[in-house]
Amino acid sequence: MPVLNVAVLATESLLRSLGKISDSRDVESYVYKEGEGPERRILSMIRPLKHPESLRPLLSTLNVADSGIIEVREINAAIGEAMVAYSSSKVANGHIIINPKDGDWIDPEKLSLIRDQAGLESWKIHDSLPDPHEIRSELLSRVRTDTADEEVLVSIDQHFVVKGIGLVGIGYVRSGIIRKHDSVEIYPGGHVGVVRSLQVMDDDVDFAIAGDRVGVALRGVQDNILDKGSQIVGVGSKLLTRMEKSKIEINISVFQKNVLKVGDVVHMSCDLQFIVGRVESVSGSSMVVVWDRPIDVRTSSEKPPLLVQLDAGPMRIIGAITDIHPV
Template identity: 30%
Template sequence: MSNITVAVLAPNGFSDALGKKGTTSDITFYNLKRGESTVTFIEPTRYPEKLSSLFYTISLADRVILVVDEITATFGETVLMLQCAGKAHGYIIFRNYLSPDQIAPLIKGTVLEHYETIENDPVGLREKLLDAAAKMTAHQKAKEGGNGGTLPIDHHFNVKGVGVVVLGCVTHGVIKKHDSLKVLPTAKTAQVRSIQKHDDDAETAVTGDRAGLALKGIEADDLDRGYVLTNDQAIKCSSVVTGRAQLIKYWPAPLKEEMVIYLGHWMQFLPARLTKVTAEGDWRMPELTFTLEKELVYPPGARMVLHYLEGGKLRVVGTFTLP
């Protein structure tokens, strides 16, 4: 079975025509299946009220569907988030008589410049994405093994007769039934009792899969969104991180110490106090040190999105890359 996850950045409910509605919270999942191919659609249900809703949706995605029916500050913020998250594969649907030339100046030099313009045809779009998922199989299997698997948790709950179940997308590697996984940033471990992918039992979950894991050895109260299940020894946790930032070209002034910036990585959207700023030359590319109350979980070389929730209409700051 192969899966691709698609962020649907459109009016809420657009995905009703694309898949069957599943888990709903500040992000809403829709599922589509044909044979061994599956597509997971995600909508940012609480955006623009909650910027985290947009970040989570985009962070999880392999591809993007962007519906443009008006040019607003929200559209601009979405473009900035996609650029900072590096989401290079996507489709644009124009409505309300808008055309590509009207947004061309706004997306020039961004990842959206290479998105494919498509018709507002749900049937055709479903087929296009299922075909793309089918072609992922060989690529995914080539990634199996390696240094173990990693799954950030986006939802968790108790199921009667099953126990603790977590939902998430495998970022890399493979997770197998009966694996013992660290539950980061805690010191706990949990064993995989069983795996489901789109309601089918499975022995493994590999890179790109959306999976439900039934766990033993841990309680639901021990878990939270953003926690990471992994047996990859390279994954780190820290409450102090230092790295290089690149601020967006629209950001008006240098960042200052004591600002509270939200770090977005995987399913984490954590407040962090800026404790040191070193800018030699270009102030848009400073070295930053952040201190967090809750430990950040990340692999070496992780790239994150910086958010400033007090920024009014400009809440996306730029990117932050760790060594």
């Protein structure tokens, strides 16, 4: 089903005006559907919870988002960090909605300056709460109806065992198309299984395309092979590269004053994975990181991995990883 995933930092009331809640975990999902049959288009609006206290839900949301909404109740460090995170994740289109707390005022020109410095120049600023129909219409116009000819990758963030069916993984199709009865490999581990069935939006389907949130029932595998961050690819795929140590190039984030040094603990967020590592060497924007376990990641993607440092203060986004290879 053609769908646009939208990363939303906003109040619950704003989201309820745009869609119907469908799921709640470390993020809340709101869905709006328009049209029927092959003409149907879907907005999946994903709201990370506990931000700014917890950074990981926001990063996981940005891993899969192609557009964004930020509601600004006040200008503070958390808003600046969020804008940098969206920009670093290549979320090039979105809406910034000014909705100050009672009695407060937000200067649109100051907010515009922060937006531009963060790299979100193409985002539209609304001086007040817009008509929900206006926002939905603009977002619906960005729903992709084409399916790129890419290798399949499904990133998993939930899993469970269903009696009579077996192991089920829930996640997002990151690229390509996954089909019922496909033979697949699951990483880490390289386990080979077969797609028993697929569900999208609670409907049984024969295939799921990039952007879909999909339930994948697997057969021919043990019940304990999936974890949060597991990756599903086609059998024989070379899409993922295994690394224990990586050389990476970083596009350092604007507003980032911290300089990484040898021994620092960092995390990499990519394809619903949140991987911990330690800096082994640094030379400008290039560094070598040793991961706490072997990892399986893409070395090329339109949406770059993000490197973060959780104890770096108000700006935890170190930057976007522009190149990563094993060493």
